[in-house]
Amino acid sequence: MGNWPGVTVEKKEGRLRGRKDVVIQDLPGIYSLSPYTLEEVVARDYLVGEKPDAILNIVDGTNIERNLYLTTQLIELGLPVVVAVNMMDLVRRNGDEIDLEKLGQALGCQVVSMSALKGEGGMAAAEKAVEAAVAGRAGELPHVFTGSVEHAVAHIEESVSGMVDAGYLRWYAIKLFERDEKVMESLRISPELADHLEAHIADCEAELDDDAESIVTNQRYAYIHGVVSRAVKKKAAAHSLTASDRIDRIVTNRVLALPIFAGIMFLIYAIAMGGWSVSIGTRGTDWANDVLFGEWVPGLFHSILTGVGVAEGTWLYGLIQDGIVAGVGAVLGFVPQILVLCFLLAILEDVGYMARVAFIMDRIFRRFGLSGKSFIPMLVATGCGVPGIMASRTIEQDRDRRMTIMTTGFIPCGAKMPIIGLFAGAVFGNSPLVAVSAFMIGIAAVVISGIMLKKFRIFAGEPAPFVMELPAYHAPAPGNVLRATWERGWSFIRRAGTVILLSSIILWFLMGYGFEGGSFGAVEDMNNSLLAAVGSAVAWIFYPLGWVGENAWKLTCATITGLIAKEEVVNFFGIAFNYAGEADLMEDASGLYPAIAAAFTGLNAYSFMIFNLLCAPCFAAMGAIKREMNNAKWTVGAIGYMCGFAYVVSMIVYQIGGLFTGETTFGVFTAVALVLLAGIIYLLVRKGYQGEAVRNLRSVSAAGI
Amino acid sequence: MPAIFGQILVGAVLLAVVALAVRSLWKTHKSGGHCTGNCGSCKHCRK
């Protein structure tokens, strides 16, 4: 068991290379074994509940004091502990010396050195941990605390000695001394015993004039400070500037920080998303869409299929080419862009810049219940929502990450551009204001949702103090970066092979089949397809949005096909309005303008556009939401919220806007729209959920474990 | 080779692919999703 620092490595179980009988469980990175964050509770539940044979505690040698704080707590568990001091190469380069032997003696466990960056010592550390596990004996537990605390702890140990596993006795006693509610609950301490323990704790608190939790933390740090001052020789004076600090003086400088941040963000955008010659990501994706999945793969499937006797025009050929290859290909086309983007983000993260991003942007984003790190997903989402949602992975706090995932989809992505372009051209005389307003609506949707949602208990419930370490900058480790890139890229490809594959098949069937001329089969006219039937059946839902008349079902169906990929909306209009031209509608939809102009008024065109910009994103993005939320309820909640919000906003725009243009008269839905508008304003200004005074939350039980 | 064999072959491959996709989804569903390393979104961690 070890806790590897570096890029957000997923919690994993693995086996030691060459030792099939050794299982290594990697736990999430933590600072302490307090009962307050989920990660810490999970880690200690594992350590106490699963009784691992040994703990391999990997500490950062450049920041040894803070790191040993967790070590002292791990040692108290009574399990064999091996401490591996990582980043030894950097320690040496700084001119510092760490006396591993002295450290080991003081802590009562084995201490070895390693450098994950250079790949040194990792295996040796693991071997040592295996040896310790086989020996199965913990070292002598060091006496970290002063007399009166040790005295109280000894009394508590005596009182509960029969109730817990002997090895864990000291750990339990210290937790009880801290009045750890989770431990008290799990031991089912009787009221009499609790009173007895409380007397000892109160005595000690009175003597030291502080609360028990503070006493323990203070003394732990005091002990470590003593150990470190004996075992570590620092070359530089305390609080002196390291190389990393000197970089930071420029990078997070009060004046330069924002321009540098903007520059780095622009660079990432330019390389991964932009439309220039340096934009490797976009060029890769264009190539994948136009050549790989535009010609090569369909060509390959064509020759294979016709080769084995499946002729063009048969249903099987159509299913494979038009359904699967086209559907899955459209999504896989984004892979180059996603890989480039994930690669760049992994570098930023590994170097240590991500923490600075949060530092710089925190002030703005926390007003909307988001995190400073939410900026990156939002920026990326202007290109494609899928990598945008995936980029939210770097946000540690659950609440901030969930909120970011829920709102990132509101940002108009590249695939929504053809929709905006179509209406701007057909209905609004090519006004550039349409595109600008679409962006404004997207950003406003993020801000409004953030302010509304953060006041709800489910988002406000978790205490999220922004106490964040700013790790020292270091050169990116190629292994870490490549692994992070590949893991994220692969999860996307995997999804294309499952969710997207199945939904492509279903939609192909709905679009191509139906009742025509009294019998069921492939349809010539799409108006007779099952999709049209479904669209007509549910079109009434959108009546309040102004999707009325004989074309209502087309709008509904266009929205449904938009779930495959938003640009499909334009393609669908091409088919539904019997567009006969030759031009690729993605590139030039002007041939479609007359039909669209005839079918829409300005207002319901706008209402349709808003709904499609804000409602549930494409299947690929929904898959990303599911993957990042990793929880069915939250996934459904997020997508439901997006649809609901889109519906409400479109309705308000259509109903209230209609009063001004004279398209609607005051009716039931106008009243509903007004009520909804008032509701949004109320949610924006009301006082948020304050219960349990966030600051005083006693334990994570409120976070819903 | 008569075309019908080819069609059956392609149909069988297609069916196998779809079955694999469904199985993979089902397995993910059963195991409560992938572990993303953040315990807030993990059913196992939440017990």
Added chain:
Amino acid sequence: MRTLKDAKVGETVTVLRLRGEGAVKRRIMDMGITKGVEIAVRKVAPLGDPMELNLRGYELSVRKADAEMIEIA
């Protein structure tokens, strides 16, 4: 009583006491801000919040709202 929030950039201060209780206080203590520790205030973020501190040989960023809980000499 002066708190960390009032400390000037470039100043080195000593922690006297922590106010409050529960999760936030524990988190702050866990990160090494305990009684008697010396903290150098490195800088304030471009938008005025949070602030960057140096203590126990590493860099930490804390929101001003949380810094208000830390009493200093």
